[in-house]
Amino acid sequence: MMARVLIIDDEQRVRSAVRQMLKSGGHEVTEASHGLMGMNMLKQMSVDVVITDIFMPVQDGLQTIRELRKSHPKTKILAISGSEWSETYDVLHLAGKLGAHRVLRKPFTVAELETALSQCLDPAAPRQQA
Template sequence: MARILIIDDDETIRNVFKRFLDGKGHEVVVAADGRQGLRLVEEAPVDLVITDIMMPETDGLEVVMAIRGKEADIPVIAISGGMHAMPMDFLPMAKKFGACDVLYKPVELDDLLGAVEKALAGV
């Protein structure tokens, strides 16, 4: 199975996603912000990154751009909540910057699994 990095400043989301994906046979590592997440990518290879967009330190758009700049073969799924109702929705920007998929919070676990399987298959 895959080694997946989850980057989100919400501890509950990190824990729920980690337990769910661990239960599907994946090895999951977590980071509380983009800076820590990018450090983990440098320390050990990952097969997939799932990142929140709005975070302190380094945000998810910066994560997507940094990974695309260094490791173009690592797929990135961007997630965020509530922004689609705001004047500026950053998830479509994440897609333009290279995220392979985007999901709005709250994320249904079946939708997360579908996006993960699709990203890992390179679809």
């Protein structure tokens, strides 16, 4: 199933790698370098899935997830992060609690990304338990 995907990540190399993975699967991909930019883009366009990093400047992924749940409740969210823990909590666990449908730890494979994306797009698939 082809999807319109917005990748929000401050690292250009990560956005580029994820874009290549998704485009090879036939998906339409747009990119933003931080959450505020991504949210502004969503005022002008709609997407099926937002893939957001957690730790970014300007607006982080957790704030972006909160805003997406309010302003675009039907948009699926895939949270990604290379940081397993901050000093006090597991950020991907928290992302799931805030409303991310799936989470992936960086680095991930093409197969893991495609599986997570497919699960986000499957209307019968429940949200991943945090």
